[in-house]
Amino acid sequence: MSIYINDKTRVLVQGMTGNQGSFHTGQMLAYGTRIVGGVSPGKGGQSVEGVPVYNTVFEAVEKEPADASILFIPAPFAKDAALEALAAGIKILVLIPEHIPLQDAMDIMAQARQNNAVVVGPNTFGLVSSGASKIGIMPNQYFIPGPVGVVSRSGTLCYEIVGHLTENGVGTTTVVGLGGDRVVGLHFIDVLEEFEKDSDTRAVVLVGEIGGSAEEEAAAFIKSSMSKPVIAYLAGKSAPPGKRMGHAGAIIERGRGTFESKVEALTEAGVKVADLPTKVPALVKEVTDGK
Amino acid sequence: MKLYEYLGKDLFDRYDIPVPEGRVVENPEQAAEAASELGEVVVKSQVLTGKRGKAGGISFASSPEEARLAAEKIFNMELGGFTADKVLVEKKVQIEQELYLALTVDGTAQRPVVLVSLDGGMDVEDVPEDRMIRWPVDVTVGLQPFMVREICRKLGVEGNLQKEFIKLLPRLYKLFREMDAELAEINPLALTSQGLIAADAKVTIDDDALYRHPQLPRIKEKTALELKAEELDLAYVELEGDIAVMANGAGITMATLDMVQHYGGAPANFLDFGGGADVEKPSQALELLLGTNPRVLLINIFGGITRCDVVAEAFARVRESKGIDLPVSFRLVGTNESEGRTILEKAGIKSFTSMDEAVSHAVKLLDAS
Numbered sequence: 193m194s195i196y197i198n199d200k201t202r203v204l205v206q207g208m209t210g211n212q213g214s215f216h217t218g219q220m221l222a223y224g225t226r227i228v229g230g231v232s233p234g235k236g237g238q239s240v241e242g243v244p245v246y247n248t249v250f251e252a253v254e255k256e257p258a259d260a261s262i263l264f265i266p267a268p269f270a271k272d273a274a275l276e277a278l279a280a281g282i283k284i285l286v287l288i289p290e291h292i293p294l295q296d297a298m299d300i301m302a303q304a305r306q307n308n309a310v311v312v313g314p315n316t317f318g319l320v321s322s323g324a325s326k327i328g329i330m331p332n333q334y335f336i337p338g339p340v341g342v343v344s345r346s347g348t349l350c351y352e353i354v355g356h357l358t359e360n361g362v363g364t365t366t367v368v369g370l371g372g373d374r375v376v377g378l379h380f381i382d383v384l385e386e387f388e389k390d391s392d393t394r395a396v397v398l399v400g401e402i403g404g405s406a407e408e409e410a411a412a413f414i415k416s417s418m419s420k421p422v423i424a425y426l427a428g429k430s431a432p433p434g435k436r437m438g439h440a441g442a443i444i445e446r447g448r449g450t451f452e453s454k455v456e457a458l459t460e461a462g463v464k465v466a467d468l469p470t471k472v473p474a475l476v477k478e479v480t481d482g483k
Numbered sequence: 484m485k486l487y488e489y490l491g492k493d494l495f496d497r498y499d500i501p502v503p504e505g506r507v508v509e510n511p512e513q514a515a516e517a518a519s520e521l522g523e524v525v526v527k528s529q530v531l532t533g534k535r536g537k538a539g540g541i542s543f544a545s546s547p548e549e550a551r552l553a554a555e556k557i558f559n560m561e562l563g564g565f566t567a568d569k570v571l572v573e574k575k576v577q578i579e580q581e582l583y584l585a586l587t588v589d590g591t592a593q594r595p596v597v598l599v600s601l602d603g604g605m606d607v608e609d610v611p612e613d614r615m616i617r618w619p620v621d622v623t624v625g626l627q628p629f630m631v632r633e634i635c636r637k638l639g640v641e642g643n644l645q646k647e648f649i650k651l652l653p654r655l656y657k658l659f660r661e662m663d664a665e666l667a668e669i670n671p672l673a674l675t676s677q678g679l680i681a682a683d684a685k686v687t688i689d690d691d692a693l694y695r696h697p698q699l700p701r702i703k704e705k706t707a708l709e710l711k712a713e714e715l716d717l718a719y720v721e722l723e724g725d726i727a728v729m730a731n732g733a734g735i736t737m738a739t740l741d742m743v744q745h746y747g748g749a750p751a752n753f754l755d756f757g758g759g760a761d762v763e764k765p766s767q768a769l770e771l772l773l774g775t776n777p778r779v780l781l782i783n784i785f786g787g788i789t790r791c792d793v794v795a796e797a798f799a800r801v802r803e804s805k806g807i808d809l810p811v812s813f814r815l816v817g818t819n820e821s822e823g824r825t826i827l828e829k830a831g832i833k834s835f836t837s838m839d840e841a842v843s844h845a846v847k848l849l850d851a852s
Binding site: 267291295298299302303305330344346352372375376377404406425429432435441446467470 | 594607718
């Protein structure tokens with residue numbers, strides 16, 4: 193089992209003929225993702241890695257019904273492409289681009305709510321149900337099947353942590369990248385709720401960072417509604433207040449979003465917080481071994 | 484991008500949000516001239532730092548001579564590391580009550596949110612939660628009069644003031660949406676005998692949407708290095724320590740800094756050079772770091788989109804052209820790892836596979852240097 197996507201999920205790639213689009217189409221196919229079509233306006237009739245390319249999302253889903261779409265579209269055009277996918281009935285939308293304007297992101301989320309669609313990102317590496325389907329840009333080799341669900345705000349740091357798990361022989365059910373922007377489609381609690389319901393997920397690793405209140409909200413949810421153990425790692429302990437640390441959302445403002453407040457909230461909810469990425473596997477094994 | 488108060492007020496004026504009559508001046512003489520036209524005035528430093536008032540960046544003047552002296556003092560004053568190029572001289576407003584009004588983004592609700600309080604003028608974080616009304620707005624519906632009436636009911640506001648709010652709030656919402664603002668804040672919003680007037684303006688425009696607003700001036704209150712990093716599209720923040728850090732990805736860069744601290748060192752900077760397969764970006768990032776004269780260089784690469792060989796190549800190239808004679812700790816794993824390691828070995832650089840080892844090695848190098 194897995195959450196959001198599985199080996200039957202039929203996937204479109206918007207922006208398939210571009211550099212990133214074609215490279216990651218190849219990588220996703222190699223992982224086993226069922227990519228049924230690509231969309232690049234004006235490039236209809238071409239193919240990438242043997243997958244047919246269409247001019248519009250509507251045309252693509254007429255030919256090949258699809259559940260999900262992943263966008264490799266420059267930020268200024270991402271809103272149009274995202275709204276097109278939602279209008280054509282796509283229910284899982286993965287927004288890879290960084291620098292999508294905030295107002296555009298809010299427009300996309302409003303439409304997705306009306307259509308009951310799930311948006312992952314923007315500014316995300318995507319999501320992967322290990323061994324079944326990858327809709328994203330993460331390196332294939334680290335994502336092997338196992339009992340741990342992972343949800344993260346950042347990309348490379350998530351690879352680092354999943355890499356440590358893999359090294360220690362601990363695989364993953366689904367790994368979800370929420371994205372580093374201020375407005376993103378999924379929050380920790382949405383994904384935690386799914387992991388709680390997923391019978392194969394026995395423990396959850398939460399990778400957070402300073403800024404905002406998502407980790408505090410997650411802590412409240414864990415305390416009230418989760419029976420499965422949660423391990424966390426948080427980045428930004430040494431970050432000075434008022435400075436944006438790379439991600440739009442990673443900033444301590446007006447005394448909110450500090451490392452200490454997040455650790456305190458999570459610890460109080462019974463979450464074990466690792467002080468180094470390398471210490472995550474041992475904490476995970478403590479709660480999964482012998483179960 | 485934060486806008487100076489006078490630019491925020493220009494926007495307010497364009498959206499029919501009342502602001503006090505004022506002049507932007509560039510020297511004390513012009514301030515005196517403005518005061519002779521306006522009468523009793525307030526003289527305000529145009530810098531981006533908050534707490535401007537407490538720091539002495541705002542003074543009142545009841546004659547042109549007083550305005551000249553006040554402006555002179557303000558032009559010579561350093562606030563938050565910056566001195567003002569411009570001063571705003573405004574007609575003094577007779578305030579009956581100070582209110583608070585803002586539009587910002589609620590990340591959890593994924594919506595714009597209206598914030599209103601009858602307790603304005605003070606720091607917003609000092610306003611008790613229950614005295615602040617928050618109303619998230621569905622962008623497909625927009626800010627409607629009924630929402631303002633409901634906000635007013637919660638505030639206990641009726642009559643003329645309610646009418647004023649019903650006029651004002653949709654204008655601020657329109658500005659917020661059309662101008663791609665992240666924050667449009669009026670604090671204080673002054674209640675006067677002529678109605679509501681925006682006595683201050685704090686507007687932040689979304690950097691990612693600046694391309695849609697070519698008419699807005701570009702404001703750069705940053706250090707020279709941060710400006711250069713911005714030109715190169717690198718996420719860079721100066722810190723106090725002496726170990727220069729470069730990594731790919733915001734989260735892992737933060738985690739690297741944390742680990743430097745964990746092992747007893749102090750990072751000199753945050754530098755996330757992002758992803759990509761281009762050799763230019765890491766080269767420029769390296770050159771920028773070397774320009775800061777750090778004592779140790781720590782590079783942490785976990786290659787996904789980023790290719791290890793490209794970063795190693797960039798390092799070898801910069802080392803050859805600029806000469807890197809400071810101690811270096813290099814961590815390299817992921818896409819094209821072995822190719823990258825070969826390049827480094829040829830250059831005589833030992834690299835690590837684990838982040839822990841590379842970071843603790845960097846701290847040891849610092850202690851030895």
